[in-house]
Amino acid sequence: MLVFEQARQGRVNNAQSVKKDNMINVIPDKFKRNKRPLLPEISEMQAVRHYTRLSQKNFSIDTHFYPLGSCTMKYNPRACNQLSMLPGLLNRHPATPDSSSQGFLACMYDLQEILKDVTGMYEVSLAPMAGAQGEFAGVAMIRAYHDAQNGGKGDPDRNEILVPDAAHGTNPATAVMCNYKVKEIPTNSDGDVDIEALKAAVGPQTAGIMLTNPSTLGVFERKIKEIAGIVHDAGGLLYYDGANLNAILGKVKPGDMGFDVIHMNLHKTFSTPHGGGGPGAGPVGVSKRLEPYLPVPMVVENSGEYHVVTEKSRPQTIGRLSTFMGNAGILLRAYIYARLLGREGMHRVAEYATLNANYMLHSMQKSGFEIAYPNRRATHEFIVTLKKQAKDLGVNTMDFAKRLLDYGFHAPTTYFPLLVPECLLIEPTETETKQELDDFMAAMVEIQKEAENEPETVTTAPHTLPVRRLDDVRAAKELDLTWKG
Amino acid sequence: MPFIPHTEEEVKEMLDTIGVKSIEDLFDEIPEALRCEGLTKVPEGLTEFEIGRVMRERADQDAYRLCFAGGGAYEHHVPAAVWEITTRGEFYSAYTPYQAEASQGTLQLLYEYQTMMASLTGMDVSNASLYDGASSLAEAVLMAVRANRKSKTKRILMPRTVHPNYRKVAYNIVHNQGITLEELDYDATSGVIDLNSLPAEPGDFAALVIPQPNYFGSLEEVDALTDWAHKHGALVIAVVNPMSLAMLKPPGEWGAGNYSASDSDVVGADITCGEGQPLGIPLSSGGPYFGFMCCRQAYVRQMPGRIIGRTVDLDGKEGFSLTLQAREQHIRRSKATSNICTNQGLLVTAATIYMAVVGPQGIENTAEQSHNNTQLLMAELEKIEGVQRVFNTPNFHEAVFKFDLPLDDVIRSLAAHGIVAGIRLEEDYPELGNCLMVCATETKSEADIKTFTQTLETTLSLLQSAASPVQPKTA
Numbered sequence: 001m002l003v004f005e006q007a008r009q010g011r012v013n014n015a016q017s018v019k020k021d022n023m024i025n026v027i028p029d030k031f032k033r034n035k036r037p038l039l040p041e042i043s044e045m046q047a048v049r050h051y052t053r054l055s056q057k058n059f060s061i062d063t064h065f066y067p068l069g070s071c072t073m074k075y076n077p078r079a080c081n082q083l084s085m086l087p088g089l090l091n092r093h094p095a096t097p098d099s100s101s102q103g104f105l106a107c108m109y110d111l112q113e114i115l116k117d118v119t120g121m122y123e124v125s126l127a128p129m130a131g132a133q134g135e136f137a138g139v140a141m142i143r144a145y146h147d148a149q150n151g152g153k154g155d156p157d158r159n160e161i162l163v164p165d166a167a168h169g170t171n172p173a174t175a176v177m178c179n180y181k182v183k184e185i186p187t188n189s190d191g192d193v194d195i196e197a198l199k200a201a202v203g204p205q206t207a208g209i210m211l212t213n214p215s216t217l218g219v220f221e222r223k224i225k226e227i228a229g230i231v232h233d234a235g236g237l238l239y240y241d242g243a244n245l246n247a248i249l250g251k252v253k254p255g256d257m258g259f260d261v262i263h264m265n266l267h268k269t270f271s272t273p274h275g276g277g278g279p280g281a282g283p284v285g286v287s288k289r290l291e292p293y294l295p296v297p298m299v300v301e302n303s304g305e306y307h308v309v310t311e312k313s314r315p316q317t318i319g320r321l322s323t324f325m326g327n328a329g330i331l332l333r334a335y336i337y338a339r340l341l342g343r344e345g346m347h348r349v350a351e352y353a354t355l356n357a358n359y360m361l362h363s364m365q366k367s368g369f370e371i372a373y374p375n376r377r378a379t380h381e382f383i384v385t386l387k388k389q390a391k392d393l394g395v396n397t398m399d400f401a402k403r404l405l406d407y408g409f410h411a412p413t414t415y416f417p418l419l420v421p422e423c424l425l426i427e428p429t430e431t432e433t434k435q436e437l438d439d440f441m442a443a444m445v446e447i448q449k450e451a452e453n454e455p456e457t458v459t460t461a462p463h464t465l466p467v468r469r470l471d472d473v474r475a476a477k478e479l480d481l482t483w484k485g
Numbered sequence: 486m487p488f489i490p491h492t493e494e495e496v497k498e499m500l501d502t503i504g505v506k507s508i509e510d511l512f513d514e515i516p517e518a519l520r521c522e523g524l525t526k527v528p529e530g531l532t533e534f535e536i537g538r539v540m541r542e543r544a545d546q547d548a549y550r551l552c553f554a555g556g557g558a559y560e561h562h563v564p565a566a567v568w569e570i571t572t573r574g575e576f577y578s579a580y581t582p583y584q585a586e587a588s589q590g591t592l593q594l595l596y597e598y599q600t601m602m603a604s605l606t607g608m609d610v611s612n613a614s615l616y617d618g619a620s621s622l623a624e625a626v627l628m629a630v631r632a633n634r635k636s637k638t639k640r641i642l643m644p645r646t647v648h649p650n651y652r653k654v655a656y657n658i659v660h661n662q663g664i665t666l667e668e669l670d671y672d673a674t675s676g677v678i679d680l681n682s683l684p685a686e687p688g689d690f691a692a693l694v695i696p697q698p699n700y701f702g703s704l705e706e707v708d709a710l711t712d713w714a715h716k717h718g719a720l721v722i723a724v725v726n727p728m729s730l731a732m733l734k735p736p737g738e739w740g741a742g743n744y745s746a747s748d749s750d751v752v753g754a755d756i757t758c759g760e761g762q763p764l765g766i767p768l769s770s771g772g773p774y775f776g777f778m779c780c781r782q783a784y785v786r787q788m789p790g791r792i793i794g795r796t797v798d799l800d801g802k803e804g805f806s807l808t809l810q811a812r813e814q815h816i817r818r819s820k821a822t823s824n825i826c827t828n829q830g831l832l833v834t835a836a837t838i839y840m841a842v843v844g845p846q847g848i849e850n851t852a853e854q855s856h857n858n859t860q861l862l863m864a865e866l867e868k869i870e871g872v873q874r875v876f877n878t879p880n881f882h883e884a885v886f887k888f889d890l891p892l893d894d895v896i897r898s899l900a901a902h903g904i905v906a907g908i909r910l911e912e913d914y915p916e917l918g919n920c921l922m923v924c925a926t927e928t929k930s931e932a933d934i935k936t937f938t939q940t941l942e943t944t945l946s947l948l949q950s951a952a953s954p955v956q957p958k959t960a
Binding site for chain 2: 004085104170175271340342343
């Protein structure tokens, strides 16, 4: 039942506010609202019960194994939430003078320093509010850099960004937002970028390349130094999509691979909450030549005092991307997480995420599942392809995914990357126990048996959730986006 | 090892299954030369107790300020229930509801949110949120250029009474696509857009942006502005404070629609966007907040961000799912309406619960009390010598005052007394030198207001006596 259907006209919550008499009101009638908005008139308890019940209809990391590939659904430590919501931090207005904000600014400065260290980049800005905004900042900096060449006359012929065909959809969408043409680079059969195709594609029109390493295929791009050389020699810059940073944290630094600019997804690698689809946080790190263009605000330290710097002292910046200071509360959570892990904890993240992924890859291979890149080492994630099941049994990847829900597991990422047919991209993360992985794989084996013996059980799944499969065509055709009573 | 559950025995079993000797062997595809030597700047790990102490010390350093700043972030009471429920693991640690059957909680909540926002703004439809107020305006500008089929232009009329940081962010995000934001000045006496200053030969604009209340807290002539825009073939992008809409005419009703010389006399803004923070989101140094966006039904396919639809399942039972995904980057790639991927789901969860807990009466009370308290504060400030109100138009819950004495000194002295005095306007509005913008929401009692104005009076007289004997103040 919708919250509106539980309402009764005239029900008010006096604990929250009381209607006061004799209020000053200088607003002329022509500016006034004359009809109340449709907000539910329910008691506080009704609201608490309604939304608690709704929450119980969700799968989440706290309740279920959630091996969503390329999303790094690892445990979100409760301490990060509690400590980031201490009153002094929670009630700080963004316009508070620096002199009254030294505690908060110290956390931001320290986080910048930590992220510089783990990425090997020259400088970091925490400004972008999500991965996609970090990408935007990155490509905007590449454009600003090229525009500043030739004594400020720019390099207008550099109008193309290269994107491997395995990339996230955000990469080409971002390049277009920065007014670049997109050229796709094919991937070879081992999952590496096709070097010959890359050599043929670069030229004086190349502004840069956007790469994810490890790639979305769950493998490490072995020829990364060669790729960096090819693109740099052509005058282009290298952009690192940090979606998969969890796989190499503390083991390899993107700066050492030759990248000029990177964004990190703190909601992945630094375990800030995914919140049902956000907020994220997408700090960017750059090499020395891109430093002047970093988005503002940033935090600097001067003899023990912290200050916010803006456009005023950074004239070449690509500017601000948010009203205030990005998703500050999320940055605090990432900072607390980083301090809990510490220096010695960072590389363990990559090690155990990789161990879990490779253990699953080999176990599933032994159970008869087809691995997309069987000759490669998995990174923190790997791909199973169910194209045989789809062809021979009429049970496809979506069916397996939906049936997994019945077994109490969130499905892995389905049908992405687009290169591999009928694929499941599986990312277990380092925080899962071997037992949980074994249970998930046992469920996959059970579903395989069902697919062989009683396929309709799988093709009509899920059977035990609050709803069965939804009519998405109707949802898009007969748009019902608001309740109308 | 924080958050890693593996026992030695399990690690050995797992390595045996893989067929390698050590975890290190799993990194054998990474060229040796790239392997990092170790981290140097990351400090050693802390226990939860230890980091707790660090964070409490830092939080206490910044705590207990009495805040009269607004400028796009407003301190309102947040009912305890809001974040108790929002931070339940099932909301907090879920992801984008791609598997609809396993995400009905988030999806239904978002559908309820869309209904509440559409009603609050008087618009047909709402998306499931964007990053924040400033970026929602940037997305609205991009959307208006796509949606305005009458005009091919990429010019947007952007009043200077729109939040300066919104204007900067909009420029930073859209300028690479050849979109220009043309400034529209305000009247120095009223602090709102001067209707006579609207271009006589308007030429070709894709949209006019109308803030209500505007950045200074003043109320714009939204009806006349809306009619002007529609008459000239421009769309209207409304930028509003959702809390103010409990009192103010919703953008969906702006304009009389009875102007002549047009083929479609329409009432209301075409796109409405803004900052959702006043709806149950703590100040938290400026984020995470959420941007909202609503529009006419006709433009829904041009709207960026997640949109939730109500539909039915195989058994005909009601359910909710992500819809119109063909607009989005993961399907359309380089042809998407935006590169946006996440929304601000957790904040929308809080805002929805907030609106449900306070209800229509609660939000009205909060808005009215904030309006009332700001009027009280203004009356007190106007009594103080050397402080003058700048604009003479009706306002919602913010107002601008000019100081005779150097404002930086005033702000610094008040900060030393634990008071955040307000927002200094000079940096963004050179003509408003020594001007401070203040706000008193329902969280400021009469006693708080007295504390502020009395401390201010003391501060001013101290500054005055420090300044005058030595060197008479010039201008």
